[in-house]
Amino acid sequence: MSGPQSPQQPYRGGGQPYPQYGYGPYPYGPSPVPPSSRSVTAILAAVLSLLGGARAVLGSLALPLMQTDPDLDPSGFWGRVKLFLLVAVGFGVLLLVGGILMLMRKRISQVLLGIGGIGTLVSSIGLTIAMHNHFVRDYGGDNVSVNWDFTIFGIIGAAFNVAQLVLTFWPSTSRWLANKAAA
Secondary structure: OOOOOOOOOOOOOOOOOOOOOOOOOOOOOOOOOOOOOOOOHHHHHHHHHHHHHHHHHHHHHHHHHHOOOOOOOOOOHHHHHHHHHHHHHHHHHHHHHHHHHHHOOOOOOHHHHHHHHHHHHHHHHHHHHHHHHHHHHHHOOOOOOHHHHHHHHHHHHHHHHHHHHHOOHHHHHHHHHHHOOOO
């Protein structure tokens, strides 16, 4: 047979046609729907980090008021407390910058919020333990009264800090930051 060949025609017999299965890019049915990138977790993480950063930076205003007299503080404890608070202020600045960058949808904000959040959490727990040990050692274990208001505020602050860290690294926050072009 020379010449152009016609395309093959499908079988048009009298029997039942066999079912046709669709073939898509996904091997076992339709492709999965990607999860939505909602901004709720990212905005909450940014707001909590801005509040935590503001608390740390405003807390630095107390540093000049903490005068350490070597005669009144021979162990140098309050000098170490000032150093602890300065480190916490540095982590608070990271929280402020990271919160602003989170609202601007920058990927680096997760790193800054992670470092700042973990740093402020560890420094506040360390400072609480150090102050408790200092007062127990200097004033006796039975005579130390715990100020429950301070303890409750510390627990609330730690809960905000943990919530900020969880929301910062929640998968929808990462998707929201990655889908910057879609907004």
